Amino acid sequence: MLSPSPTQQQPPVQPEQKRPVRSTPARRKSGQSPTARLVKAIFRPILKGLYYLLKAIQEHIRLALAIILLLALSITATNYLTTGQFPFGVGNDQFNFHVHGTSGGGDLVKSWVYHLREGNATALRIDEKAMPQPPDPTQLTNQYSEKSNLLTWKDPVVVGIKQEGDSSIDSLVEIDVVTHGPGGDAKGEMLWHFVTFSQGGELLYSVDLVGSNIRPALA
Secondary structure, eight states: OOOOOOOOOOOOOOOOOOOOOOOOOOOOOGGGSHHHHHHHHHHHHHHHHHHHHHHHHHHTHHHHHHHHHHHHHHHHHHHHHHHSSOGGGTTOOTTOOOBTTBOTTHHHHHHHHHHHHHTOHHHHHHHTTTOSSOOOHHHHHHHHOTTTSSEEEOOOEEEEEEEOTTSEEEEEEEEEEEEEETTEEEEEEEEEEEEEEESSSEEEEEEEEEEEEEEEOOO
16 A cells, blocks of 8 residues: 655745834924024013913903003103103103293294294394394394295204303204205205393393305205
């Protein structure tokens, strides 16, 4: 009898070897850098505080408006009591020199300047009544007024004030002008020096033209 052939043996299967997986470092986000974290640490509380503040204002709008109004009124009152002026120059008169609770003769200076611009020699003569040696009003108006010359005045500007020990006050007023002529316009400046003092009232003591300059207008 023939014996069955032995079962053909298969070679053992080797387990598949896994390739080693290399771990790649995760890229750090820009928001995780030390600089970004520092910026967040600084501004996050501020932004959070603003958020809660706005939220509280929305919930108590009337109370917030009342607080803002009271704060604005207190700042205005404090500024006026301290400097005699309202904030942002509202109602400010540059000719009010604020000397000993008065304008320091600034009203007289302003009156003289505007009378000169108008060419009102009679009013200038009245303004100069307290001057020992007053300038000639007619000559002044003929040379510097808008009425008698082809001049356009800009707004006068008080550029300096100084109180002297004898209760007199020196002030400098600059006036920019534009002349109109056949050759075109020319710009100029006049600088006037005023002396005022108080003696039973504010008086205008002297007026002098410190300097003037006329040049062609620049393109």
